[in-house]
Amino acid sequence: MKTPRYPAYGKQLAERMRFKNPPALVFIEVGANAWENAKIWQKYANFSALVLTPDMEPHRLKWPVSGCLCLVEWEKAAPESLVIDLVRCLKIAGALNVCVQPLFVDHDSDSHYFDTKTQIFVQIRECLQIYPGKKGAKNVA
Numbered sequence: 001m002k003t004p005r006y007p008a009y010g011k012q013l014a015e016r017m018r019f020k021n022p023p024a025l026v027f028i029e030v031g032a033n034a035w036e037n038a039k040i041w042q043k044y045a046n047f048s049a050l051v052l053t054p055d056m057e058p059h060r061l062k063w064p065v066s067g068c069l070c071l072v073e074w075e076k077a078a079p080e081s082l083v084i085d086l087v088r089c090l091k092i093a094g095a096l097n098v099c100v101q102p103l104f105v106d107h108d109s110d111s112h113y114f115d116t117k118t119q120i121f122v123q124i125r126e127c128l129q130i131y132p133g134k135k136g137a138k139n140v141a
Helices: 010-018 034-042 080-092
Strands: 025-030 047-052 069-074 097-102 112-115 120-123 129-132
Touching: 010 047, 025 034, 025 080, 034 047, 069 080, 080 097
Parallel strands: 025 047, 025 069, 069 097
Antiparallel strands: 097 129, 112 120
């Protein structure tokens, strides 16, 4: 099976970028409910959504996200290694910032605790992570 050149909905975003009409935010949907979530975001003119399907390898795709802010919505069904590879590919493609939001955790619960023995904070669940791109690092206050 030939790997597609773009992720799902990627051609539409590439055309938009070609006409210098970048979205305010690009959502990349990964895991369960990816198609449903992407369809919701596609309804808004200021956003664009891409879908990384389970059979796709991020490093084999072309990501038209140069100069864009990206939010990866990570559902439990997707393995952590896939998300790590995806973040790496988005940064290489020129994304300003890549934020990963795990949708499968309770964000009202503590993500870290302070270990009094070692005097450091220990992460106990997945939490929101932001990875600045090369260009994005200059824009961070």
